[in-house]
Amino acid sequence: MSSVGKMCIYCQKPIAIDDRVSLCDRCYAPHHDECWERNGRCSTFRCTGVPRTMEGGDLQAILRVELQRSLEYPVDCPFCANTVYAGEVQGKRKHADKDHPIGHGLLFVGQQKPNSHNDWFGKKFLSKMLGNRSVFLPGATIRSRSCGKCKRLFIWGVAVDEIFIQKLSEENLEHWCPHCSVVLLAGYIEMRKDQDGGAKFTCNDIPNFRKDWFGHNVIDRYFANSWHLLIPNLPAHYCSTCQYTEVAGHPIYRFL
Numbered sequence: 001m002s003s004v005g006k007m008c009i010y011c012q013k014p015i016a017i018d019d020r021v022s023l024c025d026r027c028y029a030p031h032h033d034e035c036w037e038r039n040g041r042c043s044t045f046r047c048t049g050v051p052r053t054m055e056g057g058d059l060q061a062i063l064r065v066e067l068q069r070s071l072e073y074p075v076d077c078p079f080c081a082n083t084v085y086a087g088e089v090q091g092k093r094k095h096a097d098k099d100h101p102i103g104h105g106l107l108f109v110g111q112q113k114p115n116s117h118n119d120w121f122g123k124k125f126l127s128k129m130l131g132n133r134s135v136f137l138p139g140a141t142i143r144s145r146s147c148g149k150c151k152r153l154f155i156w157g158v159a160v161d162e163i164f165i166q167k168l169s170e171e172n173l174e175h176w177c178p179h180c181s182v183v184l185l186a187g188y189i190e191m192r193k194d195q196d197g198g199a200k201f202t203c204n205d206i207p208n209f210r211k212d213w214f215g216h217n218v219i220d221r222y223f224a225n226s227w228h229l230l231i232p233n234l235p236a237h238y239c240s241t242c243q244y245t246e247v248a249g250h251p252i253y254r255f256l
């Protein structure tokens, strides 16, 4: 049975072409049908999505369309009821070195968790070599939404706040590269303002913070259309072979 390059987020095993798949309609996490059944709900923290079933072979094409659509929500912030804007999360490096070219992109910081129980030699070696290294991913960006008032981030329609991130970082499952079949390095995307390359959110359109004022187009477009998010980092996984990178199990860089 050949894999479709996606893992079930419940059992962490690959999804094959002829598997029956339950795709969450809210966060787009794929599950084996029987895994969804066993868990009784979507495995993503706080997600209240319902399953949409399909053949494993159709998953990638459906995902592409659905992820596109999910970027349109939410329109109003479920936390503070203000406007949520569509945009991108991206950083900018001002200083270059071997692993960090100048320019726009995202900074991945490796942070391998020690796990003395099931460490195999290769993994130990890898994490020693690359585990605490940071890499700049040129051009990488995360299409997302953010509330102009409370500055919360929404990716794939799901709120990515402190509690969500806490849940993601507690998870100690292995993630595999769907392209190279190696274990992905655990780490995070740097979001802190004082770090070179730390990512912030930029609106696609002009926000309307000063909509009552005649000069709002100019001010809001050029001076208020991007902001730093409240979260200091975004847990991520990175393939040191091909640079495939994912956040919460969804690819954000290379082979989207």
Ligand SMILES: [Zn+2]
Pocket (backbone or CB within 6 Å): 008, 009, 010, 011, 012, 013, 031, 032, 035
């Ligand atoms: Zn499964």
Ligand SMILES: [Zn+2]
Pocket (backbone or CB within 6 Å): 024, 025, 026, 027, 028, 029, 042, 043, 044, 047, 048, 049
């Ligand atoms: Zn879900």
Ligand SMILES: [Zn+2]
Pocket (backbone or CB within 6 Å): 077, 078, 079, 080, 081, 082, 147, 148, 149, 150, 151, 152
């Ligand atoms: Zn809000």
Ligand SMILES: [Zn+2]
Pocket (backbone or CB within 6 Å): 177, 178, 179, 180, 181, 182, 239, 240, 241, 242, 243, 244
């Ligand atoms: Zn890879």
